[in-house]
Amino acid sequence: MSIKTIDPTLKTSPNGGGSLYAETVMIHPRSVKGKFRSAKWWVAVVLLAFWHLAPFLRWDRGPGAPNQAILADMAGRRGYFFFLEIWPQEVYYLTGLLFIAAISLFLMSSLAGRVWCGFLCWQTVYTDLFMLVERVVVGDRAKRMAMDRQKWNGDKIVKKTVVNLIWLVISAACGIAFTLFFGDAPTMLRDILTLEESVGTYSAIAIVGGFCFMLAGYAREQVCLYMCPYSRFQSAMFDEHSLIVGYEEHRGEPRQPFRKGSTFENRGHCIDCKMCVNACPTGIDIRDGIQMGCIGCALCIDACDSMMDKYNLPRGLIRWDSIANQAARAAGGQGKLRLVRTRTVIYVVILTLVGGLMVGSLASRKTTELSVQHERAPLFVQLSNGSIRNGYVLKISNMIREERSYALEVSGIDDVTFSVVGGPSNVTKTDLVIPADSVGAYNVFVTAPPAKLQGKRTALAFTLTEKSGERPTRVESMFAAPDQ
Ligand code: SF4
Ligand code: SF4
DSSP, rough: OOEEEEEEEEBOOSSSSSSOOOOOOOOOOOOOOHHHHHHHHHHHHHHHHHHHHHGOOOOOOTSOOOOOOOEETTTEEEEEEETTTEOGGGGGGHHHHHHHHHHHHHHHHHHHHIIIIIOHHHHHHHHHHHHHHHHTTOHHHHHHHHHOOOOOOOOHHHHHHHHHHHHHHHHHHHHHHHHHEEEOHHHHHHHTTTOOOOHHHHHOOOOOOOOIIIIIIIHHIIIIIIIHHHHHHGGGGOOTTTTTEEHHHHOOOSOOOTTTOOOOOOOOOOOOOOHHHHOTTTOOOOOOBBTTTOOOOOHHHHHHHHHHTTTTTOOOSSSEEOHHHHHHTTTTOOOOOOOOOOOHHHHHHHHHHHHHHHHHHHHHHOOOEEEEOOOOOSSOEEESSEEEEEEEEEEEEEOSSEEEEEEEEEETTTTTTEEEESSSSSSSSSEEEOTTTTTEEEEEEEEEOOOOOOOOEEEEEEEEEEEEOOOOEEEEEEEEEOOO
């Protein structure tokens, strides 16, 4: 599907000759009322509430454990998400979640176009909020445009200062909310407000808040047009059955202003009022066709519907529908919603598979991890009795909040024995106790008679058996020996 790459904010078309430089014009969309505008506010309220309140949700994990429901504990090297506790070596769960998020975005786009951009993206949510501030302090589109044109005077300085100060407060709150996911939120918030937090925390607030201020306050649609990669490849996810915001050209054209006393006979329903253009946060004219600049916010639908109501015309001159349905209506037929298509089925299958895999792996998740590192310097030592000794570093992670006892065994070579530095010597099995929620590191020397070895490398395995019944953890390694 081809999408026009018009930049609506350029005064001069790059192809229009003359200077290659075109100044960017600040877009001041007109406020509209309607079901999509209301939906956008509700979504924004839910998302902002989550962002600012989620760090304060509590989850009891027992004594000594953090009770914050969502926490990225960098010092403790853990991630907490309600009942889940993710250790650093389990970062693949995060990869799985990101993969699911990406495929969900693809599915969402192929079903309903850029619904993410128009309703759910942080850039959209904060830009909407910042524009609301401008609207309350300065006024709607006409007043904001007039203020931009007017020379600096007392009124302009005061209003611009107030707008920027409120933006700063919102941005600081955004930055603070971000940092609260990395520590105990109530304590951190108190320390931040009493200036007792670390320089690192204030730097993070400044960076996140600074980006919020610049992107939502000044860059706005430029982020969607130039910085976000998603708008560049969105067309690859659409097809003629994807629901997108579109103008019903067959019904709207030929457009012309409506004069008092005239009728809508032998003309289109578009009265060329440009309400749709003025309401558009990216400043495009949806009547020119699908464009890269359209973020699917549907505000032009609300704007146009209000005009249709005013002239007693059916709503939906601009509507959220598929290109196929639009073509069907243009030909005098009826459109039909087609959600089940090859690409949507493929996305759902991938989501089901990856989701199932993650749920399965979480359900069978082990709470013990064993890592075995063979020492390389030296690879082996020949003892005075002729036997060969290899050194290993074992790290045992006890991932629950209870002390646990494990039986360690080495297998794979006949007559093999091992010694734990600081523990038993020349044994075939020993018990190791790992404190709650910690990693035990051990230096282990394995000794084997040369006659039982198979050349320079012989396979052997370390097995940990947890006393309370968790299935054994086995790690394969190798035993090095000199050429025989
Ligand atoms: S054209 Fe309509 S849906 Fe697209 S960005 Fe503009 S107002 Fe939003
Ligand atoms: S709001 Fe509707 S009637 Fe007005 S210009 Fe846009 S499409 Fe035409």
